[in-house]
Amino acid sequence: QVQLVESGGGVVQPGRxxxxxxxxxxxxxxxxxxHWVRQAPGKGLEWVAVIWYDGNNKYYADSVEGRxxxxxxxxKNTLDLQMNSLRxxxxxxxxxxxxxxxxxxxxxxPLGYWGQGTLVTVSS
Amino acid sequence: xxxxxxxxxxxxxxxxxxxxxxCRASQSISNWLAWYQQKPGKAPKLLIxxxxxxxxxxxxxxxxxxxxxxxxxxxxxLQPDDFATYSCQQYNSYSWTFGQGTKVEIK
Numbered sequence: 001q002v003q004l005v006e007s008g009g010g011v012v013q014p015g016r017x018x019x020x021x022x023x024x025x026x027x028x029x030x031x032x033x034x035h036w037v038r039q040a041p042g043k044g045l046e047w048v049a050v051i052w053y054d055g056n057n058k059y060y061a062d063s064v065e066g067r068x069x070x071x072x073x074x075x076k077n078t079l080d081l082q083m084n085s086l087r088x089x090x091x092x093x094x095x096x097x098x099x100x101x102x103x104x105x106x107x108x109x110p111l112g113y114w115g116q117g118t119l120v121t122v123s124s
Numbered sequence: 125x126x127x128x129x130x131x132x133x134x135x136x137x138x139x140x141x142x143x144x145x146x147c148r149a150s151q152s153i154s155n156w157l158a159w160y161q162q163k164p165g166k167a168p169k170l171l172i173x174x175x176x177x178x179x180x181x182x183x184x185x186x187x188x189x190x191x192x193x194x195x196x197x198x199x200x201x202l203q204p205d206d207f208a209t210y211s212c213q214q215y216n217s218y219s220w221t222f223g224q225g226t227k228v229e230i231k
Binding site: 035037044045046047050059060061062095100107108109110111112114115116117 | 125156158160162166167168169170173174179211213215216218219220221222223224225
């Protein structure tokens with residue numbers, strides 16, 4: 001079955017950087033757009049970024065634009081999130097998520113599969 | 125950005141109750157709306173997409189309706205496994221946005 005496993009979370013000081021990774025398995029990774037979604041403690045879900053199946057398009061939430069970079073390696077079935085200039089309000093569980101269907105589906109697609117999440121705590 | 129507003133924020137109900145959660149978009153999103161269920165410490169789970177399409181494996185007591193800016197999630201007969209937080213999400217345009225969530229509690 002589809003598996004998404006995030007890693008790289010931890011405690012980091014404000015202003016520093018952290019890189020999250022998501023290892024995908026049991027599906028053709030290169031056929032799906034991939035997303036990062038986060039959830040601050042006790043708060044709702046917040047969409048962070050998307051990268052298209054071929055890596056040619058990326059979009060970001062205004063709250064992370066210019067600080068975070070999403071990338072993927074289709075040869076290694078991995079999705080990354082490089083987070084720079086971290087702030088206290090970036091503290092959250094970060095989820096990697098896959099769209100329900102792949103690029104061949106011309107309609108808009110929700111998030112069908114999620115990882116278990118990795119916690120990022122930004123604190124001095 | 126499109127704002128998604130859910131109501132109520134918290135809902136107290138009993139097993140067997142019919143439950144309705146509302147989600148309103150700040151502008152039309154056609155029917156590009158999904159509903160997710162989340163339990164404490166767990167990842168969200170897709171329940172409904174395209175406003176009313178039930179994801180495979182989701183019990184038929186869940187249903188969704190609406191289009192444009194007004195949407196509802198209905199649980200026809202609440203079961204013990206349904207006590208959780210429910211969130212709507214628009215995927216009409218980037219950046220995607222979620223509602224703030226509705227916690228369904230045991231009455």
